[in-house]
Amino acid sequence: MRPTAGQVQHQPVGQPAISTGSVLTQVSSVLAGIILLILACAWLAKRLGFVQKGQVRGLNDLTISASCKLGQRERVVIVDVEDARLVLGVTAQQITHLHTLPPKPPQEPPAPSAMTADFRQVLQTLIKRPGKP
Structure with a gap:
C-alpha cells in the first residue's frame, strides 16, 4: 500500500x-x-x-583455652602452644608472662560411630551447647 x-x-x-x-x-x-x-x-x-572461639587466624597451633576476667580491662589467659601452656596477664597496656605449664596430654579422638547423626540430633546438640544463652 x-x-x-x-x-x-x-x-x-x-x-x-x-x-x-x-x-x-x-x-x-x-x-x-x-x-x-x-x-x-x-x-x-x-x-x-x-568458627571456633579463641582460635587465632592463621596460627592453628595457638589457642586460648581459658580466660578469667579480673577487672574492667584486666584478665588472666591460658594460651596453648605446641610445647607448653602459657599463663598470661593481659591489661590494656601490656601482656605479662606469669607462668609456664606443661602441655596438655594429647586427647584421643573419639571413635567414629557406626551411624551418622541425623539432622535432628545435630540440631539438638548445637542448641544445648554449654555457654550459649
Whole structure:
C-alpha cells in the first residue's frame, strides 16, 4: 500500500532495548545482594559455632583455652602452644608472662560411630551447647 500525499510512512528507529542506567543499577544491586549474602553467611557461621572461639587466624597451633576476667580491662589467659601452656596477664597496656605449664596430654579422638547423626540430633546438640544463652 502506497502512502498518500497526507500520510507519511515511519520506519522504526534502532533504539537500545535497555538503557545504560538501568543496566548499571541492576548490576550494582546484584553485587550489593551478593555482598550482603556473604556477610549474612559469615554471621550465621559465627552464631552457630562453626568458627571456633579463641582460635587465632592463621596460627592453628595457638589457642586460648581459658580466660578469667579480673577487672574492667584486666584478665588472666591460658594460651596453648605446641610445647607448653602459657599463663598470661593481659591489661590494656601490656601482656605479662606469669607462668609456664606443661602441655596438655594429647586427647584421643573419639571413635567414629557406626551411624551418622541425623539432622535432628545435630540440631539438638548445637542448641544445648554449654555457654550459649
